[in-house]
Amino acid sequence: MPTDGRYDYALREPRLPRPVDTTLAGAAIDLDTRLGMYQRLHELRQFEKRAYDLFLQNLVKGTSHLSLGMEAIATGFGAAMRPDDYTFATYRGHAHALARGMDMGQAMAELLGRENGVLGGKGGSMHLTDVSKGMMGSYAIIGAHLCVANGAAWSAQMRKSGQVAVAFFGDGTTNIGAFHEALNLAAIWKLPVVFVCENNLYMEYTPIDVVTAVGNPAAGRASAYGLEPVLVDGNDPDAVFLAARTALARARAGDGPSLIEAVTYRSGGHSRADPGKYRPEREVSAWAGRDPIPMYHQRLLGLGTPEARLSAIERQVADAVDTATEFAKAGREPGEGSLHTEVYADGGSKWRN
Amino acid sequence: MAELTYREAVAWGIAQEMRRDPNLVMLGEDIAAAGGVFKTTVGLLDEFGPERVRDTPISEQAIVGAAMGAAMTGIPVIAEIMFSDFLAVCWDMIANEIAKSRYMTDGQVSFPLVIRTANGGGVRFGAQHSQSVENWAMMIPGLKVVAPSTPIDVIGLMAASIRDPDPVVFFEHKSLMATKAEIPDGEIIDQLGQARIVRDGSDVTIAALALMVPRALEAAAALEADGISAEVIDLRSLVPLDTNTLLESVQKTGRFFTVEENPRLCGWGAELASIVSEESFWALDGPVIRITTPHIPLPAAAALEDMALPSVDRIYETIVKSFDAR
Ligand SMILES: Cc1ncc(C[n+]2csc(CCOP(=O)(O)OP(=O)(O)O)c2C)c(N)n1
Ligand SMILES: [Mg+2]
Numbered sequence: 001m002p003t004d005g006r007y008d009y010a011l012r013e014p015r016l017p018r019p020v021d022t023t024l025a026g027a028a029i030d031l032d033t034r035l036g037m038y039q040r041l042h043e044l045r046q047f048e049k050r051a052y053d054l055f056l057q058n059l060v061k062g063t064s065h066l067s068l069g070m071e072a073i074a075t076g077f078g079a080a081m082r083p084d085d086y087t088f089a090t091y092r093g094h095a096h097a098l099a100r101g102m103d104m105g106q107a108m109a110e111l112l113g114r115e116n117g118v119l120g121g122k123g124g125s126m127h128l129t130d131v132s133k134g135m136m137g138s139y140a141i142i143g144a145h146l147c148v149a150n151g152a153a154w155s156a157q158m159r160k161s162g163q164v165a166v167a168f169f170g171d172g173t174t175n176i177g178a179f180h181e182a183l184n185l186a187a188i189w190k191l192p193v194v195f196v197c198e199n200n201l202y203m204e205y206t207p208i209d210v211v212t213a214v215g216n217p218a219a220g221r222a223s224a225y226g227l228e229p230v231l232v233d234g235n236d237p238d239a240v241f242l243a244a245r246t247a248l249a250r251a252r253a254g255d256g257p258s259l260i261e262a263v264t265y266r267s268g269g270h271s272r273a274d275p276g277k278y279r280p281e282r283e284v285s286a287w288a289g290r291d292p293i294p295m296y297h298q299r300l301l302g303l304g305t306p307e308a309r310l311s312a313i314e315r316q317v318a319d320a321v322d323t324a325t326e327f328a329k330a331g332r333e334p335g336e337g338s339l340h341t342e343v344y345a346d347g348g349s350k351w352r353n
Numbered sequence: 354m355a356e357l358t359y360r361e362a363v364a365w366g367i368a369q370e371m372r373r374d375p376n377l378v379m380l381g382e383d384i385a386a387a388g389g390v391f392k393t394t395v396g397l398l399d400e401f402g403p404e405r406v407r408d409t410p411i412s413e414q415a416i417v418g419a420a421m422g423a424a425m426t427g428i429p430v431i432a433e434i435m436f437s438d439f440l441a442v443c444w445d446m447i448a449n450e451i452a453k454s455r456y457m458t459d460g461q462v463s464f465p466l467v468i469r470t471a472n473g474g475g476v477r478f479g480a481q482h483s484q485s486v487e488n489w490a491m492m493i494p495g496l497k498v499v500a501p502s503t504p505i506d507v508i509g510l511m512a513a514s515i516r517d518p519d520p521v522v523f524f525e526h527k528s529l530m531a532t533k534a535e536i537p538d539g540e541i542i543d544q545l546g547q548a549r550i551v552r553d554g555s556d557v558t559i560a561a562l563a564l565m566v567p568r569a570l571e572a573a574a575a576l577e578a579d580g581i582s583a584e585v586i587d588l589r590s591l592v593p594l595d596t597n598t599l600l601e602s603v604q605k606t607g608r609f610f611t612v613e614e615n616p617r618l619c620g621w622g623a624e625l626a627s628i629v630s631e632e633s634f635w636a637l638d639g640p641v642i643r644i645t646t647p648h649i650p651l652p653a654a655a656a657l658e659d660m661a662l663p664s665v666d667r668i669y670e671t672i673v674k675s676f677d678a679r
Binding site: 007008009061062063113114117119120121122123124125126127139140141142143172173175176177203204205206210211212278333334335336338339340343349351 | 382383387398410412438441481482618653654656
């Protein structure tokens with residue numbers, strides 16, 4: 001291995017988090033919204049920790065991509081979006097599904113491949129979808145859903161519904177052609193769409209800066225599409241919420257798309273089997289110290305919320321995750337019947353007479 | 354002798370060729386420092402350095418386009434597309450540009466390149482990361498299509514694909530990655546377009562590819578107990594296709610089955626069925642029967658995926674039933 005630090009990625013200069021912006025405590029966000037976000041952060045965290053445990057017990061098969069450490073982004077957007085807005089997520093989509101209100105039990109059952117899963121076991125971890133909640137899907141092939149989100153936004157524009165489509169994607173996704181095509185089209189058609197880059201500094205195992213021409217993979221490209229570069233602290237739910245509120249309002253007002261780069265870090269590996277060893281230790285530990293949950297806990301205490309209120313929320317979420325787990329485990333394995341359903345709109349898979 | 358897994362054989366085969374040809378380069382996502390997401394390129398960066406083993410952005414069109422441009426100007430290239438499902442993202446490059454340019458230019462340009470990709474199901478990755486798409490490549494004139502089922506074939510066919518002056522799409526099967534075999538010392542070089550009879554038999558011919566080869570072999574062993582002697586052919590490459598081995602076998606057995614992981618419609622077996630019925634019709638003692646994944650996208654849940662892919666039981670039962678039906 002050439003160890004000039006460029007090719008042994010673990011030896012590179014770590015990319016450390018910015019300090020918390022303490023002035024955000026004074027932002028105009030009401031307490032109910034904040035407590036709601038606190039609960040959401042815990043739901044996403046505890047749900048995914050449980051999913052990981054179930055994976056270790058070999059109950060979750062296949063692959064899964066967790067948002068542990070990154071929950072503030074889904075949380076902030078979830079709180080700012082209108083119930084009829086559209087979410088388009090990636091394979092790293094559990095958090096976004098839950099943040100739009102997907103039932104935890106059905107989500108967990110889907111990860112377990114059970115009949116009572118939200119997709120009956122057909123989709124799995126990478127494809128969580130709940131159209132009734134505006135969760136328009138989790139897309140596992142990089143780039144596609146940015147273009148699809150444009151279509152949903154176009155539809156909202158034509159229907160004058162006031163809905164906004166929000167597409168979440170990673171830093172690595174900014175290097176595929178679809179990203180650039182989507183941004184340009186959204187800009188020229190002034191679509192009500194918000195593109196949210198969750199910049200966790202890595203694609204799978206490759207640091208994003210090694211393969212990207214600009215330092216900020218999303219914000220650094222905004223000017224090419226006539227957009228303002230927007231960089232936010234992706235580990236601060238308040239920062240994300242404010243950026244989301246602004247971008248959603250802009251879209252609803254007919255002023256067109258926004259591109260937001262939310263800088264964050266995944267506390268674990270890319271997918272379930274990855275220990276994430278290509279990351280400098282100092283980087284991993286520095287980001288662990290910037291975990292959104294303890295930070296937000298502190299902020300709420302500082303704003304005068306009693307500890308008892310916060311711990312009650314945590315316990316309530318823990319119970320809900322237990323209930324969801326029981327629901328999922330009680331589900332049956334899907335049977336042959338469903339294997340052949342819903343290939344075509346007649347409900348089946350028949351292609352000949 | 355060394356014992357290698359299928360995944361290790363990939364790097365082994367590439368290394369053998371990179372040592373032989375100092376011009377040979379490779380590129381792809383997470384292939385260098387990380388050694389590939391399937392760990393199929395471990396050690397190559399160490400040995401050949403970052404100029405020849407390159408990590409790329411997530412830019413499939415750029416990857417395959419660069420491979421094309423380098424190959425047409427004298428640098429042989431191995432490009433990795435992480436999952437074969439993603440071939441769709443750069444299909445213009447492959448199907449319209451690379452496959453057709455030799456023909457359109459009346460032979461002025463040549464594409465000594467290999468597009469390696471992880472193919473197939475069995476790992477519960479769901480509809481967008483599990484497909485068997487060798488038939489996509491097979492239907493494009495100008496492409497060669499290879500899909501090994503054993504570590505030794507990985508090395509030998511990799512070498513043959515790299516040395517081949519035509520573009521080759523090389524399918525590595527995800528569910529075979531951990532399989533092992535003893536690898537003989539010295540250079541291993543095979544030939545494209547030669548099927549292998551992996552089991553001799555006299556009553557039925559079963560043609561299979563990649564993961565379906567071990568399943569067909571297991572089914573053949575079960576059939577033996579029922580007094581049905583099955584010949585199993587590992588096709589190894591779909592283009593060029595070894596029709597001689599196929600037709601000779603059918604001449605002998607009179608019954609022909611394909612075991613295909615792809616969904617039913619236009620799977621590679623349809624082409625084989627057509628060839629066999631056209632060219633060996635009078636040797637057939639029964640209908641040609643294709644055993645495939647149903648015509649559905651692949652489900653993620655283990656229970657569902659296992660029902661979808663052709664299993665040893667399904668192969669066995671289909672063949673037994675075809676005798677009962679007489
Ligand atoms: C077109 C395509 N190429 C490659 C992949 C394989 N792949 C899955 S996730 C991933 C990394 C994506 O990185 P990023 O966009 O930063 O998102 P993150 O996983 O970090 O959230 C890659 C390369 C894919 N799914 N689709
Ligand atoms: Mg990333």
